[in-house]
Amino acid sequence: MATSIDLTLDCADAGLLAAFWKTALGYVDEPPPAPFTTRAAWLASCDLPEDESADDAAWLCDPAGRGPRLSILEAPEPKTAKNRLHLDIRVPGHGGADERWARITAESARLVRAGGRVLAEFAGHHVVMADPEGNEFCVAAAPRPTPPGRREGRT
Numbered sequence: 001m002a003t004s005i006d007l008t009l010d011c012a013d014a015g016l017l018a019a020f021w022k023t024a025l026g027y028v029d030e031p032p033p034a035p036f037t038t039r040a041a042w043l044a045s046c047d048l049p050e051d052e053s054a055d056d057a058a059w060l061c062d063p064a065g066r067g068p069r070l071s072i073l074e075a076p077e078p079k080t081a082k083n084r085l086h087l088d089i090r091v092p093g094h095g096g097a098d099e100r101w102a103r104i105t106a107e108s109a110r111l112v113r114a115g116g117r118v119l120a121e122f123a124g125h126h127v128v129m130a131d132p133e134g135n136e137f138c139v140a141a142a143p144r145p146t147p148p149g150r151r152e153g154r155t
Contacts, residue, residue: 018058
């Protein structure tokens with residue numbers, strides 16, 4: 001069995017980044033862990049320092065349960081360098097190179113309207129972007145499906 005992962009983003013404004021990443025990934029707010037009915041109640045049980053609140057973080061999940069959970073946590077220090085790890089947003093769909101590139105650029109434009117910005121384009125392949133706080137990510141085409149009877153990585 002593979003180990004599951006969660007991704008965590010440190011940030012200055014959890015609400016701003018949560019809104020962006022919900023738009024970018026189609027994620028939703030993750031419900032609080034049972035038996036709690038709110039994140040605030042759950043956090044109160046964690047004995048956090050008085051200056052921390054539920055507004056200092058956001059927890060997102062894939063509504064279909066396939067993707068990793070995303071925790072967005074406010075941190076006092078600003079982002080100072082390029083990410084050592086980044087997300088790739090894979091745009092679904094098939095077709096030729098021009099059709100895939102059109103979907104990539106359309107998704108990039110949608111994410112710019114949501115608050116992201118384009119950092120670089122590698123025409124025909126992928127677009128490097130940044131979220132509203134400068135965290136880099138890429139927009140690229142989803143891998144082509146493996147034909148029936150073939151295993152991934154084999155020709």
